[in-house]
Amino acid sequence: MKIAIIGTGYVGLVSGVCFSDFGHEVVCVDKDPRKIEMLERGEVPIYEPGLDTLMAKNVEAGRLSFTLDLQSAIDGAEAVFIAVGTPTRRGDGHADLSYVMAAAEEIAKAADHYIVVVTKSTVPVGTNRKVQEVVAAANPGLEFDVASNPEFLREGAAIDDFMKPDRVVVGVETERAAKVMEDIYRPLYLRDFPIVTTDLESAEMIKYAANAFLATKITFINEIAALCEKVGANVKQVSKGMGLDGRIGNKFLHAGPGYGGSCFPKDTKALARIGQEHAAPISIVETVIKVNEDTKRRMTDKLLDLCGGSFNGKKVAVLGVTFKPNTDDMRDAPALTIVPALVGGGASVSVVDPQGRREGEALLPGVTWEEDPYAAAAGADLLVILTEWNEFRALDLKRLAGGMATARLADLRNIYAVEDAAAAGFTAYESIGRAGFSAA
Secondary structure, three states, X not given: XXXXXXXXXXXXXXXXXXXXXXOOEEEEEOOOHHHHXXXXXXXXXXXXXXXXXXXHHHHHOOOEEEXXXXXXXXXXXXXXXXXXXXXXXXXXXXXXXXXXXXXXXXXXXXXXXXXXXXXXXXXXXXXXXXHHHHHHHHOOOOOEEEEEOOOOOOOOOHHHHHHOOOOEEXXXXXXXXXXXXXXXXXXXXXXXXXXXXXXXXXXXXXXXXXXXXXXXXXXXXXHHHHHHHHHOOOHHHHHHHHHOXXXXXXXXXXXXXXXXXXXXXXXXXXXXXXXXXXXXXXXXXXXXXXXXXXXXXXXXHHHHHHOOXXXXXXXXXXXXXXXXXXXXXXXXXXXXXXXXXXXXXXXXEEEEOOOOHHHHHHHOOOXXXXXXXXXXXXXXXXEEEOOOOHHHOOOOHHHHHHHOOOOEEEEOOOOOOHHHHHHOOOOEEEOXXXXXXXXX
16 A cells, blocks of 8 residues: 655654555655655654664665655555644644644645545544635545554653554544555454554544543652652652553553653643633643642752752762653753753753753753763763663662762652762762751
8 A cells, every 4th residue: 555644743754654564555645845855765764773774674675765845756556644733732732733724724735536634643533624624625526535543652662652552542533544554554353452542533532532641641750769769669669550450551650850852842731722612621630730730849859959049169070961762852851840940050061861852952052062971970060860871770879979179960750769879979969759868
């Protein structure tokens, strides 16, 4: 089957590569000539483990190609996936659907045969109905169906999530569209992965509800962590005790400096806005959004306490600035709140991140980028672990402490045990939801 993918961002590129690995002929389309040129050279414009190898394999097999020409991509295609951005719109919290609607109109004008227009982008409930209207208005004689097929990809594990999903959600209205989608996902049907087929609105809601629930779990354990610090409990033990309950589960119960990334901040805001518009406010989600921002600010207060109430004149080393490991994504990362607070307070900040520099140089002005954690920590007054990259999980704490001007550690991902920090020579240690210590 021939498939066209509109948009070569994170979702579009991963989906296109994986669909081609299923055996489909896939053409990925983008308006940005630089992206297409990169992709045609075999270069991947995003960081996702294993994506470059899988892409090269399918390009070589002749199943995957890239183009600026929408017309040629759609010619002969049975399905066209819209995988463009839906960022939060300035001022009102809505998802910006302008790119989705523009893509729908362009598809309609280019198509001359029956086609399924599949929305892969995360969109508010009711969007696919609007896509139907846009396509019908742009090309009244076109025979088409619309399908909703939200993505559930974790950055850093996207290929595995696509190939071995917890579920695939497909919203359709006709048997014909359902058959096309079944053929697209046939390799997963044959291996008995769950395929949830539903109406358009339910498919759209599943995506928002799932992301909001996961964001709620993260925010809940972060609030519990704050309470643990007050009452002397250990949040890691609390999380383990909670997670062993099968009704709760242990995923997303790891306390930290707040969620970020391309999905949770944007989707929680959009869901809250949808609820407000339909006079059915989602009070829990509204609170999650507020608490997450409060959590990021609370981290800054922790660092300020470790620095004796002032960042001015201090040297601070920060390990990790992407919102999570195994990605170069900086969107809404806690670092974007915490690092500017350090710089604004007068600190000299050194940053180490295996993949964050490409985006981070523009987003975090005034910092010094280092390749090595030990070089960054040399002469520092405070070391902050902000993202739990594997490279930071087995550092020589004694060497780090020995090279610092004042050996203070803020372990905001709870990577190290308090006893190990003390034994290594740190004079002060703070983490999330656990007791720390200070020689002062």
